[in-house]
Amino acid sequence: MNHASLPTTDLRARQARRRSLAFLLFVLVALAATLGGPVEPAVKLLDESQLVHATTAAPPVEVAAPMTIEQLRARVAAVLEREGVPGVGLAVVDRDGVRWAGGVGLADRDSGEPVTADTQFRVASITKSFVALGVMRLVEQGRLDLDRPLRELMPDVAIANDWDATSPITLAHALEHTAGFDDMRFNEYFSAADGAAPRAALAVNPRSRVARWRPGSRESYSNPGYTIAGHAIELATGESYESFIEREVLRPLGMPTARFRRSPEYADRLATGYDSPDQPALFRPIWHAPAGALLASPRELAELVHFWLRRGDRGGPALVGPEALARIERTETLPYLGPDTNYGLGNYGDVSHSARSRGHDGGLPGFLSAYRYFPELGVGYVMLLNSTHSLRAYLEIRALLFAYLTGGRAVPPPPPRDPDPAEVAAITGYYGYESPRMQLFGFIERAMVGISVRPDPGGIALEMLTGGGAALVPTGDGGYRHWREGGTSVRLTRGDDGRRILVGGLTYFEEHSYAWAKTRLFALTAALLLIQLAPAWALLWALLAGIRRVRGRSIAAGEFALHAWPAAAGLAWALLPLLFMHMARAEAYTTANPLSIALCACTLLFAACSAAAVAEVVHASVARTVPLSLRLVPTAAALASFGMTLYLLFHGMIGLRVWAW
Structure with missing residues (x-):
């Protein structure tokens, strides 16, 4: 026509x-x-959850050991220059105290102010470690109960849980990220004013507090859980969580200037954060302040590391007793044994070094932070970066700190066990990702993230759905690790419904059909x-x-x-x-x-x-x-x-x- x-x-x-x-x-x-x-690069909200994934997704970084503080500073300075990172606050600690605290590089590019031991940083989710200590003080005093259902503890807070009759959400679930909550929604990120009360933050968007699966069945990182903990502290004490934690936790630890909001008194100590080498990040208060608002210096955070290394001995502050300290380092709300990277109460394990450690990380626009203590070695470190654009800097400086603390001596990881052919045969198969942090984008992660487990001469081989993988050696009880890791990073077991699962870090995978996963990925591609x-x-x-x-x-x-x-x-x-x-x-x-x-x-x-x-x-x-x-x-x-x-x-x-x- x-x-x-x-x-x-x-x-x-x-x-x-x-x-x-x-x-x-x-x-x-x-x-x-x-x-x-x-x-220009978007604000990188790199935080502890993503940093944990980064440290467990690749083999540890290998560096030559600096033998003196001067060598350590020089090597760190080279990393900062290469990566375009302005500065970093550092501390190295042993059981006797803080060996050295200081800084390398600049706290502010425009003024040329150097980073020092007393420069304050936004330590972000390291805040959770102090909130957990505050909660455990109240638990020991009988003023809070970790296992009490939240609907009884705080009936004024909206929480949706379809499994409430048999699996009510407790304060322990909120602290261990096992409540099934979404992470904070977009309109819960930033507050117009500094120091928002937990109750006000929890009223912004209750939809982030809906259990997506049975509470206690898996971990999925959720910042609002720590705002719930802050609210619980206020209900138990009748005062603000800030006042309670500053008086009962921070000051006894020897942290005189650490606080939850900016103060004119210490304004000149606060480092400027950078989104990119030359782009300052806007300082914006966050709604979920108990999850990440703390300001602290490397010297002060070193006191937290020292506290964990001496564990109440040697005249240290007796914030909580030995049983409470052990509870902080332990996950109790999951029905199965997890890896050595388990998340306790504001405290998780790290096996990316050749020796096991515990601590926490944090990330906010312009700031990345980490502290680690190694119970078996009696040493630890603090690292506070005022830039979020270089994950390589974060990983390499951590490696330099560990190498310095071990004095260049070899710290071999634990010897691998002989693989059990029957066990390997039983766990062979495909596991799909089932613990998205944000439900909105969960369908993308479910379509792209999956792990195939195959037999390997030394143990098992993991193959990602989209390519790449690693060989792991057995550690016992269904646990596996990379041969250079200091402990179990992956465990294959069964979930609360009897299905085979794979857990590692803050991730949870369930057995699924590999053919369906590949077909879906092919169709979407x-x-x-x-x-x-x-x-x-x-x-x-x-x-x-x-x-x-x-x-x-x-x-x-x-x-x-x-x-x-x-x-x-x-x-x-x-x-x-x-x-x-x-x-x-x-x-x-x-x-x-x-x-x-x-x-x-x-x-x-x-x-x-x-x-x-x-x-x-x-x-x-x-x-x-x-x-x-x-x-x-x-x-x-x-x-x-x-x-x-x-x-x-x-x-x-x-x-x-x-x-x-």
């Missing part, structure tokens, strides 16, 4: 639709070009490729159509729309990550604003273009005005984009209002 055979009104309507569609394509291309320029191909294919078609027009051949009815709608869907899809990056960079996810609204509108536009693309495919297939050879690629792209629309719609991403999630 040619245009001459169409009625004039139909021809004009078709031309109008074609012009409108061409204008939409032009707008989408212009927006993509505008947003697709250089984007193919759909993504087709969606991304559609704009380029439409451009190629337009060039060929132009050549045909020059030669006197017109395009078939519907041929333009058949190619244009999948291209529009592909361009809308390309805009989504660009809008998200700009929104994250501007920290514009907490309110309804042009960027967050544009992201919502773009998801709807993608869905609308996908639906229109499928409609054109159906029309072209019925009318048969377009040759089959020209229909194949746009049809495949249209079906891919429509299938992706249904997939995203099912998971709540179409029409996503991040400010109201």
